[in-house]
Amino acid sequence: MAAIVERLKGIKRVLLNNPVLLKEMRIGLREKRVFIIQTIYMLVLGIVSFFFLLDMSSRNYAYQYAETGRNFFKTICIIQWFLIVLISPSLTSNSISSEKEKKTYDMLLVTLLNAPDIIIGKLTYAASYLVLLLASSLPLVALVFFIGGVTPLEITVNYICLLAWGILSASMALFFSSREHRSSVATSQSYGLLILLGFIVIGPYLAYFWESGQFIGYSLQMPEVLLWAAVYFNIIWAFLFLFYKTANNVRPAARHVLALHRLFITGWLINIVGSLAAILVMSGNASTAGYSSFPNLLPGTTDDKDIGVIWSLFTVGSMFFMGCFIERIQFPSNKEEAMFAKSLTSKKLFFPLFFLMSGLVLVGLFLGYGRDAFKVLASMGLFSFFMIFIVMAANEIHTWFNGKVRPVFIYFPLLIAVSVLPMFTWVIAEQVPDQNAYYMGGQKVLSIFSFIFAQPALSIQSIWDPSGSLGMLAISPGTKVPTFFFSLVFYGGVLLFIKVISLLIGLKRKMTPSAQAAQAPQNEVKQ
């Protein structure tokens, strides 16, 4: 009991009497940037509202008003969602790395502040600024009451969701900020990940919002309720994951790493339950008469086989799961080391065994129940391959320039080349009216290539639409081999080529100093 009281007191101190929050507010709110961002924010929303008011003036009936009101609210929400998600990283992506740049970080670390104090202080500052932005947009949204079509409860729920997205986005940027020594790197990383996630998340998520008018959905039916619970759990999980990762970057401690371990175990178990629910929903066994709470999001998919939400469940989980093994674990004190060594999860074989077992269960479920789900998983694997390809290629190319070029300038062009440009070839291919056109004469070669280039895009497409004709298992024209196979060979070849070039450059660099050394004595002799 006493421990709980202590804990509550600690939470109160962290939230209400947080020196870091006060400091961030004093510094942050004195900057001009704050007012500029808010002005732009309000201008964008104001212009949109103006056009909706114009539209309303052309309506005659009450039900049309209600429709306009609803569309107005949804549009304002979607614009705010974009703005909030894009603005919040800028509030936190430099907040720890700039302390390192300004050399105040050491002074901060020798105080008695612990990691949660620092992180919650900085996040609360970001959150309070977001609250300010959202609150300033409320008068505009209040126009809806005048037009009709939206209930106050809906507005409240959606605003809470917007804030939650902002905080999640901010904590992601804070994580990068705590990892990096330079703000520019942290900022580019956080926006990079945002764009990567955005490629896949935005479509289905916003489509769902437009259909239902809610940022969050729910269902009280089995098994959908499990699936939705898993979705929420993953969002909270992602936040907690980022929190403890950041905490461990700020002050490495056994309790942070142990908390991460616990998170992974519970996260995986709950995701397995979620996947099971997803499979049940997809296979239509449990949902009566093909009913599903998931609306039809994308053309070409059937009502109860909508993959978008299931997919988002997996990405949130797997994306952050990947981060687990990237960071190394180090503790400053022997006490921490001993505490860590005592726990079961610190044992070497614990996690491999755990993942092997849970992975087998998952694969079994997929093979047994959902062919489509299996395809989704394979597509995600393929998509991850392309992302890893970009990162590896960017890292290799970065070494060519001897670190003189910022990684961002290599990473983003590559990302655009691999992800966006092939989409155009895909769009062009789509324009060909007859599917058989791929197989015809001179068009054949072009088609194979466009398929190969388009594979990153196709793998996303088949996540959304596993049974579609352009899915990852599509057979390449003129052959009996799936397109993704050619694509893997092609991108693998590119990676190999890049590797060979960097080997050659490395060899040349090795030669150069010795060549200089060989020349130096000759010069001396001459003199």
Place this chain on the structure above:
Amino acid sequence: MKAEENSLDKDISEFIQNGNPQEAAAPLIRTGSSGNGGIPMIEVKDLKKAYKNLDALKGITFTVNEGDSFGFIGPNGAGKTTTIRILATLLEPSGGSAHINGISVVDDPEGVRSVIGFMPDYFGVYDGMKVWEFLDFFASSYRLPTKNRNGLISDVLEITDLTVKKDAFIEALSKGMKQRLCVAKTLLNDPKVLILDEPASGLDPRARIELKELMKELTRMKKTVFISSHILPELSDMCNKIGIIEAGNLLAFGEVDDFTSRVHDTLSIRTLRIKSLEEREKVAEAVKSYKNVKSVKEENQTVIADFHGELEDIQVFLEWLVNNKLKIVEFHEERTDLEDVFMKITKGEVS
């Protein structure tokens, strides 16, 4: 001239060798290790720090007692900052132990943080903040009760002579003021040990003197002060103990007075400054002809002589000068600068 310098080098190196020839890791000069028998505040034992391909610290050992002000000297890259960052719990050692006020830096970093005040070598201040807000932030970071904070901030501002700047924005302060503000910040939690990494670097002479006064004030407040620097004269005035580090080894450690006097006693080389109304060249020649004088330097109106001998010999020398009617107006012995000792002991190696 060159041969003489070499012989001086040899003298010193012999002296160092005789100090402690066996242990390479242990300090070569050790004088009055426990000093006045105070309570040990900083205890460092065989401290090691290895980076990937560099041994920054190769096992250093020293003890600083309560109330001491300890000067930690070494060329750039010798391992000063590494030692200090380990003591400030910002870095973990790869071997050995370090205790502050009996608390282990490795086992209880939180405990150590509450008893130390730390000022890093390159420190920043938050722009867009007022002086009192800056101090208030750190005061609350040390969990000091809200009602005491105002009084405390006034106190530390008083000590560091910044009271008039209480409501000024930090970016409007001069570098010396920022430095003093940073010292004020380290005093907030009433630390027993102050660890200052190169506090005087980049300061103009006036700011330097002000800082020196501040340091003396701190010693009067019975704080244990640990200062690092690569500039010697500023330490010889402020500290009662010094340690010389180079390439990760502690070359010498001891009380400043002992240190210089023992160098004196062993080498019997004293620097004499002689000022006269006569022409400088004439005086220089006369001085040079004296048997105990090893070398002579001329500077403005003064002649500086390296004198080999005891105090009695100096007295005889002075009498001789007066008898020669050289119109002496100034004659005094210059304390052998720590800098000379430092230059002889260190070899310019960087780990």
